[in-house]
Amino acid sequence: MSFLPASVPDRSHETPRNATLIVALGWLALVLALAIHWSQLQASHRSQLQAAEKQIQLRAAETAHALAVQFDALIGNADYIARHLAERWAGAGRHAFLDDLALARSALPEGTLAHVLIADPRGKVLFSSAGADEAAATPSVAGRAYFQAHGPEHRTRAFISEPLFDRFTRQWTIQLSRPLLRDGHFAGVIAVSITAESLSLALRRIFPGPVDVAALVDDDGRYLAHSQQMDEALGKSLPESSPIRTERNSHSGSFAWRTPLDGVLRHFAWQRAPTYPVTVIHGLDKHEALRPVLAVLRENSTQNAFGTALLILVAVAVSAMFLYGHRQGARLAAMADQLELSLEAGGLGTWSWEPDTGKIQFDERWAAMLGYAEDELPRQASTWESRIHPADLQHTRQALDALLQGASTSAEGEYRLRHRDGHWIWVHGRCRIAARARDGRPVQVAGTLQNVSARVAEARLRTALLDQSAAAIALFTSTREIRSVNSRAREIFGSGGIDPVGRNVRELGLHVEWADLQTMNQHYATLRAGGQVRCEYPLRDASGRARWFDMHGTPSDPEDPDSDIVWTLIDITERREAETALATERLRMITLLERYPGGVLMEDGSGRVVMVNQKFCTLLALGVEAASLEGLDHVQLCTRLDEVHSRWLHLPDSEHSIEKRRTIEVNEGPAKTLAVEWVPIVRDTDTLGRVWLVRDISERKQREAELARLATTDTLTGLPNRRSFMASLDAAIADVRGHPERGGVLLMMDIDHFKRINDSYGHPVGDAVLQHAAEVIRSSLRQTDSAGRLGGEEFGAVLPAINLQDGKALAERLRRTLAGRPASTDAGKIEVSISIGLTPLTGDDPNLLFSRADRALYAAKNSGRNRVSVSQPEKALPAPAGDGVAQ
Numbered sequence: 056m057s058f059l060p061a062s063v064p065d066r067s068h069e070t071p072r073n074a075t076l077i078v079a080l081g082w083l084a085l086v087l088a089l090a091i092h093w094s095q096l097q098a099s100h101r102s103q104l105q106a107a108e109k110q111i112q113l114r115a116a117e118t119a120h121a122l123a124v125q126f127d128a129l130i131g132n133a134d135y136i137a138r139h140l141a142e143r144w145a146g147a148g149r150h151a152f153l154d155d156l157a158l159a160r161s162a163l164p165e166g167t168l169a170h171v172l173i174a175d176p177r178g179k180v181l182f183s184s185a186g187a188d189e190a191a192a193t194p195s196v197a198g199r200a201y202f203q204a205h206g207p208e209h210r211t212r213a214f215i216s217e218p219l220f221d222r223f224t225r226q227w228t229i230q231l232s233r234p235l236l237r238d239g240h241f242a243g244v245i246a247v248s249i250t251a252e253s254l255s256l257a258l259r260r261i262f263p264g265p266v267d268v269a270a271l272v273d274d275d276g277r278y279l280a281h282s283q284q285m286d287e288a289l290g291k292s293l294p295e296s297s298p299i300r301t302e303r304n305s306h307s308g309s310f311a312w313r314t315p316l317d318g319v320l321r322h323f324a325w326q327r328a329p330t331y332p333v334t335v336i337h338g339l340d341k342h343e344a345l346r347p348v349l350a351v352l353r354e355n356s357t358q359n360a361f362g363t364a365l366l367i368l369v370a371v372a373v374s375a376m377f378l379y380g381h382r383q384g385a386r387l388a389a390m391a392d393q394l395e396l397s398l399e400a401g402g403l404g405t406w407s408w409e410p411d412t413g414k415i416q417f418d419e420r421w422a423a424m425l426g427y428a429e430d431e432l433p434r435q436a437s438t439w440e441s442r443i444h445p446a447d448l449q450h451t452r453q454a455l456d457a458l459l460q461g462a463s464t465s466a467e468g469e470y471r472l473r474h475r476d477g478h479w480i481w482v483h484g485r486c487r488i489a490a491r492a493r494d495g496r497p498v499q500v501a502g503t504l505q506n507v508s509a510r511v512a513e514a515r516l517r518t519a520l521l522d523q524s525a526a527a528i529a530l531f532t533s534t535r536e537i538r539s540v541n542s543r544a545r546e547i548f549g550s551g552g553i554d555p556v557g558r559n560v561r562e563l564g565l566h567v568e569w570a571d572l573q574t575m576n577q578h579y580a581t582l583r584a585g586g587q588v589r590c591e592y593p594l595r596d597a598s599g600r601a602r603w604f605d606m607h608g609t610p611s612d613p614e615d616p617d618s619d620i621v622w623t624l625i626d627i628t629e630r631r632e633a634e635t636a637l638a639t640e641r642l643r644m645i646t647l648l649e650r651y652p653g654g655v656l657m658e659d660g661s662g663r664v665v666m667v668n669q670k671f672c673t674l675l676a677l678g679v680e681a682a683s684l685e686g687l688d689h690v691q692l693c694t695r696l697d698e699v700h701s702r703w704l705h706l707p708d709s710e711h712s713i714e715k716r717r718t719i720e721v722n723e724g725p726a727k728t729l730a731v732e733w734v735p736i737v738r739d740t741d742t743l744g745r746v747w748l749v750r751d752i753s754e755r756k757q758r759e760a761e762l763a764r765l766a767t768t769d770t771l772t773g774l775p776n777r778r779s780f781m782a783s784l785d786a787a788i789a790d791v792r793g794h795p796e797r798g799g800v801l802l803m804m805d806i807d808h809f810k811r812i813n814d815s816y817g818h819p820v821g822d823a824v825l826q827h828a829a830e831v832i833r834s835s836l837r838q839t840d841s842a843g844r845l846g847g848e849e850f851g852a853v854l855p856a857i858n859l860q861d862g863k864a865l866a867e868r869l870r871r872t873l874a875g876r877p878a879s880t881d882a883g884k885i886e887v888s889i890s891i892g893l894t895p896l897t898g899d900d901p902n903l904l905f906s907r908a909d910r911a912l913y914a915a916k917n918s919g920r921n922r923v924s925v926s927q928p929e930k931a932l933p934a935p936a937g938d939g940v941a942q
C-alpha cells in the first residue's frame with residue numbers, strides 16, 4: 056500500500072514505461088538495420104562465391120582444354136606410329152618393321168607402348184609384339200571391337216577401344232587401331248596398345264593430390280585413364296546424364312558431380328580432343344577450390360558477427376544505462392515528491408546558511424512557522440538569530456560552532472523562537488555541513504526546522520502528571536537500563552544526586568542480596584509472554600534500605616515484546632511490614648488460642664470465621680478440624696452446628712443485640728454445662744467482628760450445687776437446715792397470702808427425753824436416733840411438704856394446701872409411725888417418741904407462726920409427750936372443733 060497521497064502521481068512507474076518504449080523502438084531500428092546489413096552481406100557473399108565458382112570453372116575449362124590438346128597430341132603420336140608401322144608392314148621387310156617398332160617403342164615414354172598387333176582381313180593374327188606365344192594364344196581378333204569397327208565398314212579413321220586388361224602384360228591397355236589397306240581394299244588391322252597407366256601417369260604428374268582430379272574418357276564416357284584412382288575407374292563410365300554422353304555435338308562444357316569413386320563433390324570441366332574421340336575431364340574439389348574464398352567470407356562473416364555482437368552489447372549497455380538513468384530519474388523525482396510530502400507532513404521547514412556571507416535561505420514553511428510569508432523576511436542570519444530566546448541563544452550558538460569547527464558532523468537541538476505574534480514557539484532544529492570549500496572550510500550549512508511546541512507542551516504535561524503520581528514510574532530498556540523516570544522514582548532511586556537515567560539496575564545496586572533474582576527473571580518472562588506482569592519485589596532505595604514495591608510492568612509497545620518496559624512501582628513497605636507484624640500477631644494469637652482451655656471462634660465484621668481453635672470443635676463435638684471452619688460465613692457455620700448450638704450462635708444477630716458481651720449457659724446433658732460468651736469487637740461505633748468463647752463449666756456448676764446444698768441442709772439428718780426451712784416457710788406464707796383458701800399447717804416436732812438417750816447410749820447413738828427420726832418424718836410427709844431440722848432434737852414441717860384436720864391427721868400418723876418404729880442403733884433398737892405442735896398456716900409473720908406452733912408443742916410436752924397438740928390463731932379465726940392435744 057502506498058503511503059503517498061492519491062493526488063501525487065507515481066512517477067516511479069510512469070517514466071520507465073516511456074523509456075521502455077523508446078528502448079524498444081531503438082532496438083527495432085537496430086534489428087532492422089542489422090537485418091538489412093546481414094541481407095546485403097549475404098548477397099555479397101553469394102555474389103563473391105558465384106564469381107569464385109566461375110573462376111574455378113574457367114580454370115578447370117582452361118586446364119581441360121590444355122590437357123585435351125596434350126592428350127590429342129599423345130594419341131596422335133601413337134596413331135602416327137600405327138600408320139607408319141602399317142606402311143612398313145605392307146611395303147618393307149619384316150626386319151625393317153621390327154626396327155621401326157623398336158624405334159617407336161623408344162620414342163614413346165617408357166611403358167607407354169604395350170603391344171602392337173597385326174591381323175589379316177579375317178582377323179587372323181599375323182604379328183604380335185608379345186611374341187609367338189601370344190599370337191598362338193590369340194589366333195584371331197575378328198571378335199574384337201576394333202577389328203569389327205574397321206573390318207565391316209572399312210573405317211579408315213583411327214579407332215580407340217575401351218580399356219582392356221591384357222592378360223600377357225597384366226596391364227590395362229587401350230587399343231588405337233587403323234585398317235590396313237592394300238589397293239584400297241581392306242587388308243587387315245593394326246592395333247597399337249597403349250597402357251592406361253602411362254596415360255594416368257601423365258595426368259597424375261599434373262594432379263598428384265587427391266583433391267583435384269583429371270580423367271580421360273571416350274565418347275561413351277568410359278574411363279580410359281584417371282589421375283588418382285585408375286584401377287577403380289577403368290571399366291566404369293560417367294553417368295548417362297553427363298553432358299559428355301548426351302551432348303555429343305558439344306566440344307566442351309562443365310558439370311558438378313559427386314564422384315562415386317571418392318564421394319567428393321567436384322566441379323568438372325570437360326573438353327573433347329580436337330582430333331581423336333576422347334575427352335578430358337578435369338574436376339576441382341569444390342570445397343577445396345572455394346576454401347580460400349569461403350575462408351575470406353567466413354572471416355568476413357565472423358568480423359561482421361563480432362561487430363554485430365559488439366553493437367548489440369553496446370545497445371544493451373546503452374539501453375540498460377538509458378533505462379537505469381530514467382529509473383533513477385523517476386526514483387529521484389519520486390523521492391523528491393516524497394521528501395516534499397514528508398517535509399510537509401512533518402511540518403518541517405528547510406533552510407541553509409552561508410557562514411561566509413551570513414546569508415540564509417529558507418522555504419515557505421520555515422517562514423510560516425514564525426508567522427510570516429516567505430518574502431516578508433530578510434534573508435540574513437539575523438532574521439533567525441534575533442528571534443532566538445535569550446535563554447537558548449548560548450547553547451544554540453555552541454552547537455553551531457561545534458559543527459563549523461568539525462567537532463561534530465551534525466547538530467540538533469530544541470530551542471525557542473519568537474513568533475510574529477510575540478509568543479514563543481518551541482522548535483526542533485537539525486543541520487549539517489552541506490558544502491565545503493577546497494580547503495575543507497564549511498561554506499554552507501543546511502538543515503530543517505520543526506515546530507514542536509505541541510509536543511513540548513504535551514511532554515511537560517506528561518512529565519507533570521507522572522511527577523504527581525505517588526507511584527514511582529520508570530522506563531526500562533530490554534537490557535534493564537533506565538531510560539526515563541518520574542520524580543518519585545528519581546527521589547527513591549537517585550542517590551547522592553546521581554541521575555538514575557542511563558544507568559543499569561545492577562550499576563545502581565537496586566537489587567537486594569536476599570531477593571530471588573530468578574523470580575524476577577520469571578516475572579520478565581511472564582511479561583514478555585502475557586503482555587504484562589504484576590508482582591511484589593524488594594529493591595534498595597537511594598539510602599540502601601530494602602523496600603517492597605508492588606510492581607506493574609507493561610511493554611511500551613504491546614506489539615513488540617522487546618520494546619522498553621514501563622514499570623510502575625508502589626511502595627508497599629509499610630503494608631508488608633504491617634502484614635508481617637499481623638502474621639506474627641496471628642501466630643501469637645493461634646499459639647495462645649491453642650493453649651487456651653476453652654474454645655474460641657473469631658468472626659470478622661461480615662460474619663466470616665477468621666480464626667478458630669481445636670478446643671472449640673472438641674467442646675461442641677463437631678468432629679472436624681478447626682482449620683476447616685476458617686473462611687466459612689456465619690450461615691455456613693450454623694449448618695455445621697446442631698440445632699441447639701446454632702440457636703445461641705444466631706442469638707445476637709436475631710435480636711440485633713447491641714450488648715457489649717453476653718454469656719449463656721448451655722446444658723449439654725446432666726453432667727455437662729457449657730458457658731458460651733459472645734464478645735463483640737468494637738472500635739468506636741463500628742463492629743469489627745465478634746469472638747465466641749466456649750468454656751466447660753460442668754465442674755464449677757457441680758461444685759456450686761454442692762455448696763448450695765450444703766448451705767441449706769442439715770448435715771446429720773440430710774433435712775433442710777433451719778435457714779432453708781425458714782425460706783420454705785416464707786414461700787408457703789407468701790403462697791397462702793395470695794391464696795388463703797388453700798390453707799396449710801406448720802408443725803414443730805421435738806423428740807421426747809432425748810437427753811436420756813444421749814446420756815444412756817452416748818452421743819453417736821443419739822445421732823443415729825436423730826437420723827432415724829428425720830427419716831420417719833421425711834417419709835411420712837407428702838411430696839409438696841417441706842421438713843427441716845430446726846436445731847438439736849427439734850424439727851419443723853410446712854404442709855401447704857391442707858386443712859387443719861387433714862394436717863392434724865398427717866401429724867398423728869407421723870407420731871405413731873415413729874413411736875411404732877424403734878431406731879436401729881449400735882446400741883440396739885431404741886424406742887423413740889416425738890411430740891408435735893401444730894398451728895394453721897396463715898399469712899402472719901413467720902415468728903408469730905413459730906410462736907404459736909411452739910406453744911402447741913409445749914402443750915404436747917406438758918400433756919405427757921408423744922402426742923399432737925394444736926394451737927389456733929388468737930383472733931380472727933374461730934376455734935376449730937377438734938382443737939386440743941391428741942395422743
Ligand SMILES: Nc1nc2c(ncn2[C@@H]2O[C@H](COP(=O)(O)OP(=O)(O)OP(=O)(O)O)[C@@H](O)[C@H]2O)c(=O)[nH]1
Pocket residue numbers: 805806807808809810811813817818819820821822825846847848916920
Ligand atoms: N446426741 C445428740 N444430742 C443432742 C444434740 N443436740 C442436742 N442434744 C442433746 O439433747 C438433749 C436435750 O435435752 P432436753 O432439752 O433436756 O430435753 P429432753 O431430755 O428431750 O426432755 P424433753 O424435751 O423435756 O422431753 C440435751 O442433753 C442435748 O445435749 C445432737 O445433735 N446430738
